[in-house]
Amino acid sequence: MLVGGFAAGVATRTIRPVEAAAEDVRIADLDWVDARRDRRVPARLYWPPEGAAPARPMPLIVFSHGLGQSRMGYSYLGRHWAANGFASLHVQHVGSDGSVWAGNPFEILDRVNGAADEREAIARAADMSFALDRILDRDDAFAASIDRARIVAAGHSYGANTTLLLGGARVVRDGRTLDRRDPRFKAGIVISAPPFYGERDLHAVLAAVAMPTFHVTATEDVIALPGRRSPVQDRLDVYEAVGTTRKVLAVFQGGSHSIFTDRALTGGARLNPQVKRATAEGALAFLDLAFRGDPGPLASWSETWRPILAVAPTAYPVAASSRSPSRRDRPRS
Template identity: 85%
Template sequence: MRDEFFSRPGLSRRRFGAVLTGVFATGLAARATRPAQAAPEDVRIADLDWVDTRRARRVPARLYWPSPGAPAAPVPLIVFSHGLGQSRTGYSHLGRRWAANGYASLHVQHVGSDGSVWAGNPFELLDRVNGAADEREALARAADVSFALDRILGGESAFAPFIDRQRLVAAGHSYGANTTLIVGGARVVRDGRTLERRDPRFKAGIVISAPPFYGERDLHAVLAAITVPTFHVTATEDVIALPGRRSPVQDRLDVYAAVGTTRKALAVFQGGSHSIFTDRALTGGAALNPQVKRATADGTLAFLDLAFRGDPGPLASWSETWQPILAVAPAAYPVTAPSPHPSRRSGPRA
């Protein structure tokens, strides 16, 4: 989809609904078909092909929108960053589930560390992985997230009037979890210079299977400045094994412990794998895989009820429901008063 779909002046709710109907009926949206196993959900999908001209860098994205018409109230937005070697089409189970429950979800593709990493001469794979994991690419990924947020909230975006700017969430898996932490305030020091890409517009973070910040010995120094509420998700078999890089589950726990905010929670699934949070259907076990996917999506929604509405009830109910597959259940942090934000749900999470 090109930007002409987002340059409609004087957009009313009625015109918005008409624009969305046309947007999601384009050939680009038609290619975003649901996998056969997906549950029927009232979710609309559109692909966005942006270019950040200041960086001469493409920033493709996929948008999951909660319903075909204009919402009755502005909807919260999750901006999702994929793992190494993935793309905007991945993690569709999260985008669909979030959108079906009232959250718009914008999945950003990072062209310097997407599926192109796996293409080409296999003997040069290590070099490509090292390049994709370089700190310059890490900062570029954070810039991609901020740029995508600029575009979806910009004056020419048809969606901007219908997004709640007080409920913007950064989220990601693996390398994307690092990206989430960077836009949340993570910082490193190189040659006396602080490198950071914090985006203060994000009010919460979803951190799924975060690797360590390779080469950094003091994680607390890197992550202490993060103050937004964060929900951390991992599994007891969540081991990262990439060429030249191996990371045990303990790294995920260390990242959680080092994050500066006290408004955080940790969920650890029993079993699983690092890839169980992707769209891969069998990794971690054929029976456990779909349960972890569903539980992860619903757990993030329950945590955001705590972060945005001050309501610990959904997270407690979630922990009870999924207790059979949890090694560690998340504990709600203390809240002083409920938030005035309305519920984000478009319907019950059945």
């Protein structure tokens, strides 16, 4: 139920109740417009249940959807993260959202090509930075509750590429470097990242990514879109090419590319919910490593989910001086 301070001062937001299964996570739909670019930037904010938010400002995860998705998708991630004390802001990219699948079916290839165009890729990163600007605006009702030192970029598929752009991925065009790095993002959750299509030197594109990154894929994670196909090896190549040594890889056994969306049956009726839950939990375990220097939660996660993992992640080394006390400042689910 949405009550009190969450709705205060948010008259333009559409507040929706959440099913009991979502543990009373609160949701706000935000309909922003970036006037400078004349571009709509809708978003959906998942907020911890009343009384469950940490006493101090909470981390924020800003999520970028895959091609043809929307702010409504990946709800299992937003709900889980919010239930565990993280705000989760899901941004919709109007140039590569569900409109790709609408209209004349004979023109779908043109719409996919337009959505995958380099200009849209850059616009998506700008959407994420704009949404972060808005949520951190000092006049916003949510700003004071967000910890600016613990802001995370996350995304699936095309959204994983967007996350890497925000983390420092860059390409050179006509002697000019296209760089959308936003240093406010301190870590990245990279789910099923495609290759940077058309780029021959992946290491050159990703060498400057310095923020800690958690990479997630599956052994059957094949991308098959009109005019585009990408094997699982591309996901592994992206992981290897990322410049930082502060990176972790998890590979589920089986699965599919769309198992990480809200679709309920892809990858198998039994495996699908397991992968979803494991992905949501794994991201938070990784963030304990990235923000607290605590490898324990990730080690426990790897052991818990070992039966469905082809590659179980191991923590990168952290200096003893960087480790925070083991007490967690978010409730457990």
